[in-house]
């Protein structure tokens with residue numbers, strides 16, 4: 761199915777989150793999200809429509825900056841037909857495809873996984889996001905994603921509960937305990953977790969045998985996009 765994509769912005773910068781933090785990447789921010797996390801700081805107020813070929817043309821303008829394209833959002837998997845066409849083109853052009861996702865739309869992931877190199881998957885803890893729990897969706901998603909290089913990210917806020925952390929860890933243990941987990945402190949000052957809480961969460965994860973690191977949002981710390 762041919763469809764245009766709704767894209768909010770395209771730019772190059774350093775990756776500010778997860779285990780590839782600090783790496784220069786080309787970012788394609790997809791318009792639209794299926795969640796409304798209470799800590800969300802992504803502004804998705806506008807979009808421009810592109811065909812997959814037009815998007816590739818824009819991406820190639822940044823070719824000197826990086827050979828990795830981060831498909832981010834919003835939630836890129838909401839536009840799976842366009843995403844798949846774009847991934848095929850970037851792959852053919854020699855780019856590495858990095859998918860940032862909230863880890864819910866598992867059927868869409870299955871359809872595009874062949875063209876993805878790295879999956880950066882969020883695990884949404886209800887006490888962090890203010891949503892109902894999404895464990896079932898996350899489990900199905902992770903089972904599919906872990907066929908490729910995958911790491912997980914949990915945003916930890918002041919109110920995040922140990923119970924939610926343990927539920928997430930249990931799920932990771934059941935699917936693939938060798939995946940790396942990043943605990944990302946919420947950067948809004950009023951909702952920032954204490955360093956004691958982060959240490960204690962890291963210890964709990966370590967005791968479950970899951971490799972875990974605490975990584976704040978680098979781009980905010982160094983003041984880039």
Ligand code: SF4
Nearest residue numbers: 793795796797800834
């Ligand atoms: S999934 Fe990401 S983009 Fe969507 S509301 Fe949550 S933080 Fe914002």
